[in-house]
Amino acid sequence: MPAQTTRRTLSRQWELLKLLPARGAGKTAAELTRELSAQGFAVSKRQIERDLWDLYEAFHLECNGDSTPYGWKWPKGANLDLPAMGVAEALSVCLMQDAIKAMVPAALLDVLEPRFALARQKMTALAADNQVVSWLQKVRNVLPTQPLLPAAVREEAQAAVHEALLMDRQLQVSYVASDEREPMEMRLHPLGLVNRGHISYLIATAWDYVDIRLYAMHRMVQAQATNDKVQRPDNFDIDAYIAQGALHFGGEHMIELRLKVNDYLARVLSETPLSQDQQIDGEVLTATVRDTWQLRWWILSQGAGVEVCGPDELRMAIGQELNRASELYYSLPRSPEKGTSPVRTI
Numbered sequence: 001m002p003a004q005t006t007r008r009t010l011s012r013q014w015e016l017l018k019l020l021p022a023r024g025a026g027k028t029a030a031e032l033t034r035e036l037s038a039q040g041f042a043v044s045k046r047q048i049e050r051d052l053w054d055l056y057e058a059f060h061l062e063c064n065g066d067s068t069p070y071g072w073k074w075p076k077g078a079n080l081d082l083p084a085m086g087v088a089e090a091l092s093v094c095l096m097q098d099a100i101k102a103m104v105p106a107a108l109l110d111v112l113e114p115r116f117a118l119a120r121q122k123m124t125a126l127a128a129d130n131q132v133v134s135w136l137q138k139v140r141n142v143l144p145t146q147p148l149l150p151a152a153v154r155e156e157a158q159a160a161v162h163e164a165l166l167m168d169r170q171l172q173v174s175y176v177a178s179d180e181r182e183p184m185e186m187r188l189h190p191l192g193l194v195n196r197g198h199i200s201y202l203i204a205t206a207w208d209y210v211d212i213r214l215y216a217m218h219r220m221v222q223a224q225a226t227n228d229k230v231q232r233p234d235n236f237d238i239d240a241y242i243a244q245g246a247l248h249f250g251g252e253h254m255i256e257l258r259l260k261v262n263d264y265l266a267r268v269l270s271e272t273p274l275s276q277d278q279q280i281d282g283e284v285l286t287a288t289v290r291d292t293w294q295l296r297w298w299i300l301s302q303g304a305g306v307e308v309c310g311p312d313e314l315r316m317a318i319g320q321e322l323n324r325a326s327e328l329y330y331s332l333p334r335s336p337e338k339g340t341s342p343v344r345t346i
Contacts, residue, residue, distance in 0.1 A: 008129040012041055013051050017059065018086060026064050026071025039087040040132030085118060087132050093119035094136055102195045105162035106155070143197060150198040151218035158217060161202055164225035165190040168232070171204070174221040183221045189230045192238040196247050203241065205233065212241065248294035257295075258310040259285045265305045284309070296321075 019035050021027060027035075029052060033045045052072050055061055064071035085093070097116050101109065127133050157173070164171040171190055174183040191212065192203040200217040210233060260283050261269065270280055278287040289295060291314065299306060299318055308315040 009051075011126055011129065012036065012043065013055060015039060015041070015086060016048065016051055017055060020061065020072055020074050022074045024071075024073065026062065026073035028069040028071055030069060032072070040126075040130040042129070042131070085115070085122060087122070087126065087130060090119040090122035091132055091135060094123055095139075099141075102153075102200050103193065105166050106159040145197065148198055151200075151216070153200065153217045154220065154222075157220040157223040160223035160225050161190065161193070161217065161220070164223075164230075165193055165202075167225065168230045170226045170228040170230055171223055172226055173215075173223045175215060176219045176221060178216075178219070187226075188215065189232065191230075191232060191236055192241070194238075194242065194247055201247070203238065203246075205231070212236070212246075214246065245290035245292050248290065248292035253291050254288055255291045255311050255314065257285075257287050257289050257314070258308070259299075260307040260309055261285050261302075262305045265302060 015036060016032060019027065019032055029045050029049045032052075033043055033048045036043050036048065052061070052063075056063060056072075060075050062073050062075050064073070093115060097119075104112070123133050123136060161171060163169070169190075171188040173186050173188055175186050176183045187207050188202070188204040189206070190202055190204050194201050194203060194214075201214040202217060203212060204215055205212055208231075212233065257274070261280075262283070266280055266283065266285070269278070269285060273287070274285075275287040275289050278285065296314075296318065299308060300321060308318045
């Protein structure tokens with residue numbers, strides 16, 4: 001038998017063994033065929049029946065022949081610890097590997113690496129014989145923003161942050177603020193870690209202050225976990241903190257947003273609303289949202305496709321920013337590009 005065929009047979013039979021129950025009436029060949037097919041194996045009921053009889057001799061399986069169809073199961077007292085992962089688990093591990101790297105403590109990543117390697121080996125071994133494996137080449141997660149390269153994070157600093165966060169210890173860091181050039185020494189109380197696109201932020205308080213702030217991981221020049229216990233604010237909840245709009249870089253202030261939008265943007269926002277209470281009446285959109293930096297960036301990115309009608313303070317801020325931007329292009333002709341549909345002003 002060719003080596004490749006042997007590997008396929010062994011992989012299929014290994015998964016078949018893992019599907020067998022330890023008690024009850026057992027599973028029929030038809031049931032096992034359906035379950036293997038759901039895992040991506042192209043098999044027939046007759047092939048599974050042959051496999052079962054082969055495994056029956058090697059593993060002393062029990063075959064319930066009192067009625068038809070026969071039920072197959074492990075014998076009483078059998079050791080069911082099969083040291084391998086299934087197809088579904090291998091697929092899941094491969095899909096999540098890159099996504100969790102920034103969120104899992106470095107020490108635990110070292111522990112998980114053998115599982116990652118085993119999953120990759122499993123997918124490689126089944127590549128020629130299992131349709132599920134092709135799923136890895138058919139799905140991708142793409143951010144709806146201008147592609148940016150990930151910010152470079154120092155591994156030693158990341159490991160120290162993970163350790164301090166995991167053990168509820170204070171963190172001594174050398175941190176370069178966005179408006180500074182030189183690092184400053186800080187004592188932080190880590191509360192949480194959030195991955196926002198290609199940038200990870202540590203949620204923390206500093207020294208004895210109670211206000212909670214975000215610290216970009218890539219701006220940490222050095223970091224060291226201390227032996228001092230974290231001073232955690234009462235009732236801090238990471239989900240509530242995010243829900244308040246902190247990761248959109250704004251306060252808790254809610255506004256009644258009023259926009260005039262073009263047809264294209266109206267269709268987009270009807271499918272993906274800005275809020276639960278969003279209403280669109282012709283070209284006028286209203287929604288209750290938080291007044292954040294992210295909201296203002298989004299409005300500016302829509303160009304002539306949107307006009308802010310209210311609140312007045314937001315309209316003024318956006319208008320002034322657009323005026324400053326337009327001055328950079330004052331020498332260009334003021335004719336709309338082909339295919340655009342400018343929104344009329346009030």
